[in-house]
Amino acid sequence: MKVSELARQADVHPDTVRYYTREGLLCPDRDPDNGYHHYNDEDLRRLRFARKARQLGFSLSQIGAILGEADEHQSPCPLVRELFEQRLAAVEQELAELTRLRERMRQALSAWQSMPDGSPDGHTICRLIEHWDDAQGGAA
Amino acid sequence: MKVSELARQADVHPDTVRYYTREGLLCPDRDPDNGYHHYNDEDLRRLRFARKARQLGFSLSQIGAILGEADEHQSPCPLVRELFEQRLAAVEQELAELTRLRERMRQALSAWQSMPDGSPDGHTICRLIEHWDDAQGGAA
DNA sequence: GTAAAACCTGTGAGTGGCTCACAGGTCAAG
DNA sequence: CTTGACCTGTGAGCCACTCACAGGTTTTAC
Numbered sequence A, B: 001m002k003v004s005e006l007a008r009q010a011d012v013h014p015d016t017v018r019y020y021t022r023e024g025l026l027c028p029d030r031d032p033d034n035g036y037h038h039y040n041d042e043d044l045r046r047l048r049f050a051r052k053a054r055q056l057g058f059s060l061s062q063i064g065a066i067l068g069e070a071d072e073h074q075s076p077c078p079l080v081r082e083l084f085e086q087r088l089a090a091v092e093q094e095l096a097e098l099t100r101l102r103e104r105m106r107q108a109l110s111a112w113q114s115m116p117d118g119s120p121d122g123h124t125i126c127r128l129i130e131h132w133d134d135a136q137g138g139a140a
Numbered sequence C: 001g002t003a004a005a006a007c008c009t010g011t012g013a014g015t016g017g018c019t020c021a022c023a024g025g026t027c028a029a030g
Numbered sequence D: 001c002t003t004g005a006c007c008t009g010t011g012a013g014c015c016a017c018t019c020a021c022a023g024g025t026t027t028t029a030c
Helices: A003-010 A014-022 A041-055 A060-071 A077-112 B003-010 B014-022 B041-055 B060-071 B077-112
Strands: none
Touching (some): A003 A014, A003 A041, A014 A041, A060 A077, B003 B014, B003 B041, B014 B041, B060 B077
């Protein structure tokens, strides 16, 4: 399999395949005649695995570490469980922050319904933003 | 005010002040003797405004556009209302995706409780990840 | 008065995960 | 045998910083 074929089978951009190859996540053979990369089913498995892991929010270096353990015939699963729990905690935190942000934005939006636009007066730039935090008690 | 003083008053990194200055969000006077930047209260307002807008998820170029309108003595508020609604929609979407992700992760985690780690067998890398999606119907 | 510490300057690189552009080589179909 | 679609490596661009570096300036302490 050449780059585009692998990319099609895993439904990613060919440049992503090239990038993962550069980063060492994929280790294709080279055609001695023209230098082309030749990927096999193992590479396809690795690529699909990497994409799933990316969807879970793992970084490429974490994925590299997992693949590396698997390459050394060790079960990567304990590492995966550990990284996964860390990742879940991070997701929970992002979620909490984003939820707070949404609430503040919604409240700001409703507060703005009754606020006039107003022109810059040398003291404020845009009251909508400058006072958006005060409108609800100012908790950061 | 010099860089560090402004940074302290707005509670940001001095390099952030320098960066915003480079990007044209802040336009301090220069000391003709030594070339130092001199910031005034207007710059402090702009910086604080920019930080609030960043907390809301606006990009620096959007913030630049808002400040630009204010500089031309036009009310930036209609622009702000428009950008704000776009941003709120984006936040809602991120939130929905993150919520889905969390659910899938939680289900995966509980499914894994009963799965053994297993070593790489040439067909799978880590079942935990490779089957994490299948375990719940495989809806992407 | 002077030496050290703490500032200032501009520039450039690094972060992460791609994506795109470029210049040149290779290959399949008509 | 040309056209077009692929391949190669390299480098830049995105975003909002953050940090490093080398050299100049100002403040502080003695």
